[in-house]
Amino acid sequence: MSLPVLVAVAVIIAAGCCGRCGAQLPIPARTDGFVWGAPPGPAWGGAVVVEAFFDPVCPDSRDAWPPLQKAAQHYGAGQVAVVVHLFPLPYHSNAFIACRSIHTVYKINASAVYPLLEKFFKYQEGYYNQPTYTKSRETIVAEITNNLVAPVIGEANLAAYKAGFNDSQSDQATRISFKYGCARGVTGTPYFFVNGMPLGDSGSPVDYTTWISTLDPLVGKM
Template sequence: MTMKGEKSWPLIFIICFFNLYLQRVSAQVPIPAKYDGFVYRTEDSQSSIMIEAFFDPLCPDSRDAWPPLKQALKYYSNRLSLIVHPFALPYHDNSFVACRALHIANNVNNSTTYPLLELFFKHQEKYYNQPTLNMSRASIVDHMIKLMVKVVGNSSLSAIVAGFKNRETDLTTRISFKYGCSRAVTGTPYFFVNGFPLLDSGSPLDYKKWRSIIDPLLGQHSAEPLHFFL
């Protein structure tokens, strides 16, 4: 997503390449114990197509991209796998906290990760820059904890609070951002299909577009060509 009036792409390019430069001149970026992202569905079949989506939970374009992608996942059933990587856009002031909340929910109960993502999409306007301009960081975190409890459950409140105090969840959220940078992600939503980035990334893809991308990979007829970066 690119906000009107902001030159966000050059900024993100600078951040990404600076990150990569630092990786090369300093120490190795910590390698996580498991692959980054939240598994929505993975299929063991070698014929399954892997989609990776980079979403910012406070990005309107990420929000709009999710329903048609879910529709495609339902249509293709076990022929599609999906992993969503949280990617906090730097010009969304509260995105890092929201991405951290997703990691915490995933640690506490991974069945609540996607319901929480959808809840952020539903209420994301409350966390935009302007409405939270006069709120402290602690107040924003407290507000998000109350939102998390709605899907993770009241019994998990202490674990959620502890998660925001745990340095590990902060580092994991940073790793997610660095991982996106390492794959040259410059905005959200950003999509990879079988490891290749889509040319149409950065904007929501409708269901028809997903059909035009996936059908040829499954040997089915499509009237539109594939849209990959080459």
């Protein structure tokens, strides 16, 4: 091709890339994430906010939750607020299903979100890539529904759960959670922000002592 043609092609490609990069990400109806414990209410403005990005089938996310929970309990909701964002890692085959399950349960009973997340953490090894390699998606969804979801929300709510799991809203909410994490620069789980700033130890579990040493200088100083 001649030089003018090459320049024209380069301009067209660059314009296309800029258009894609500049596209507006979908804005959710509510802020992404699930507040742990009692809603902070008016105390939110005076609390240190810890945001945790977890994948329900990530072993490091599982190990990171108990020390963070313990640290938050140490201070109380008025001093430290914890918000968990779901971040389904693409290399964990069943992560999207797990996160979609939690979003669906939230619509039925918001107080069941953390019990279900902890169920996933407790039994996640059964949903790793290798144990489910020969199972169909339908089988995996059925196992999660019967073994994890049903004990948390009760048999009476299963029909509503199944309908919600298969509608476009739960799919969209899960996609938004992933895109929200990407927009914040999250690359793996667990990933933490404290008052909006990324924590240096993100990517691996943070122990209780480290949480206390991180939060102590901040509590009560906002």
